[in-house]
Amino acid sequence: MSRRAGWIMAGVGALIVVAGVVWLALAGAPTATPSPEPTPSPSVSLDMRAEAQAALEEHLEECTALGAPNGAVPAGCGIRLPWGAEFASVTDVRFRIERLPELTLSDDGGFTADGGVLIATVTGIGQDGAARTETYRTESWGVRGEVESSDDGVAVTVW
Secondary structure, X not given: OOHHHHHHHHHHHHHHHHHHHXXXXXXXXXXXXXXXOXXXXXXXXXXXXXXXXXXXXXHHHHHHHOOOHHHOOOOOXXXXXXXXXOEEEEEEEEEXXXXXXXXXXXXXXXXXXXXXXXXXXXXXXXXXXXXXXXXXXXXXXXXXXXXXXXXXXXXXXXX
């Protein structure tokens, strides 16, 4: 065997030895397994969101069912009507919900609900002293608030 072939064989042998040592070192090293982080179950989040949406819808339907006798709009309903420029006094307001706001939960226990459509028919006395009835429509009806979960279910508080 020539001297050159000897060096090649020695180099190949050394590479095989080094590769074997590296393989053994890596195979014997403890592997780090990531600790599972607690993540909320998607079904729990969806259930809570659905319960909160249902509670919000019930609240808003109660708000609008009462109307606004003497122009007193119920608090915590997200209803604002611009009747001041057209009416001297308001005797009643009737509401009709076309679409309820869609609720989105936040990480801090709060919520926003947007995209509702609300129709309000206002009856009263106009600025000119004559009886007047006007209909207002908002396509951006929304509310904000908090969601609380308990053994009895989910409750919403609207600001």
